Amino acid sequence: AVDLLTFGEALVSLRSAGPLTAGGALTMRLAGAESNVAIGLARLGHRTAWAGRVSDDELGGYVLRQLRAEGVAVDHVTRDRDRPAGLMFLERRTADLTRVRYHRAGSAGSALSVEDLRPALAAGARVLHLTGITPALSDSAREATRWAAEAASRAGALVCLDVNHRAKLWRRDDARAALAPLAGYASVVVASADELDLVGEPGAAEETTVAGLLARGVATVLVKLGADGARAYTRDGVRHAAALPVTAVDTVGAGDAFTAGYLSGHLDGLDLAGRLRRAVTLGAFAVAGDGDWEGLPRRDELSLLDDLQPG
Numbered sequence: 682a683v684d685l686l687t688f689g690e691a692l693v694s695l696r697s698a699g700p701l702t703a704g705g706a707l708t709m710r711l712a713g714a715e716s717n718v719a720i721g722l723a724r725l726g727h728r729t730a731w732a733g734r735v736s737d738d739e740l741g742g743y744v745l746r747q748l749r750a751e752g753v754a755v756d757h758v759t760r761d762r763d764r765p766a767g768l769m770f771l772e773r774r775t776a777d778l779t780r781v782r783y784h785r786a787g788s789a790g791s792a793l794s795v796e797d798l799r800p801a802l803a804a805g806a807r808v809l810h811l812t813g814i815t816p817a818l819s820d821s822a823r824e825a826t827r828w829a830a831e832a833a834s835r836a837g838a839l840v841c842l843d844v845n846h847r848a849k850l851w852r853r854d855d856a857r858a859a860l861a862p863l864a865g866y867a868s869v870v871v872a873s874a875d876e877l878d879l880v881g882e883p884g885a886a887e888e889t890t891v892a893g894l895l896a897r898g899v900a901t902v903l904v905k906l907g908a909d910g911a912r913a914y915t916r917d918g919v920r921h922a923a924a925l926p927v928t929a930v931d932t933v934g935a936g937d938a939f940t941a942g943y944l945s946g947h948l949d950g951l952d953l954a955g956r957l958r959r960a961v962t963l964g965a966f967a968v969a970g971d972g973d974w975e976g977l978p979r980r981d982e983l984s985l986l987d988d989l990q991p992g
């Protein structure tokens with residue numbers, strides 16, 4: 682068994698420093714919210730696995746090589762001979778503002794099905810991480826996500842649902858119809874403030890959605906607030922965790938880092954305050970460096986930010 686299993690679509694991201702219309706050099710990187718979380722945990726020494734489908738060509742080989750290099754187990758990955766890699770073009774306008782263009786319809790990753798996930802779930806995991814991106818990819822990926830959440834919660838794993846709404850992939854109503862039921866399998870739900878109602882009623886206030894989630898058996902709801910940190914709700918009340926004051930270079934991947942930090946703290950048996958400190962620490966490392974995950978810390982680097990007081 683691994684400490685953490687996650688699954689989804691890993692993308693090949695082609696990043697440009699300026700407007701894509703101006704052309705110029707593109708940098709090839711691995712992207713994907715779930716693989717970002719996997720790398721965050723693997724860097725901290727947790728046994729971590731990623732499952733999904735990758736194309737059976739150089740691009741799929743690139744994805745696997747990156748994950749292996751970061752210490753993420755890929756034993757249960759399916760190579761798809763018929764479908765291409767999912768691509769993402771990312772154009773940076775400011776540190777906070779990036780525009781994304783996907784070429785992922787019909788990709789290998791989007792053809793994910795229950796059969797792809799069965800072996801990884803059977804091998805066991807203490808934590809199952811899933812995002813609201815995967816169910817947006819196809820009917821079979823949506824069913825696979827639901828199946829995995831149910832199987833893991835029945836097996837006693839901690840299930841973490843990371844909402845991650847992608848407006849380019851589906852409408853909010855469709856997202857809510859898929860994600861609200863998924864939250865019923867989760868012990869931890871992570872969402873940014875503007876996507877929390879996708880696991881509740883449309884337009885509902887934060888407190889109302891949180892109360893509904895806690896009543897359904899979710900133990901912890903984490904509401905991400907970007908540069909303002911996060912709020913953590915449990916049955917004992919609410920706690921605010923401020924972000925650490927670092928200069929933001931690239932905010933893409935910060936939410937994934939936050940989730941990875943929180944789950945790492947859980948695996949280490951930290952209390953809520955400790956889990957939140959680990960979460961904002963990983964978030965700070967992610968925004969301070971270029972790329973989704975490249976700047977994430979190894980365990981011996983966690984203390985580098987110890988002297989920073991939450992801002």
Ligand code: KDG
Pocket residue numbers: 692712713714715717769814847933934937973
């Ligand atoms: O969380 C960062 C992601 O946006 C990125 O890595 C790509 O998973 C991704 C997606 O589907 O947008």
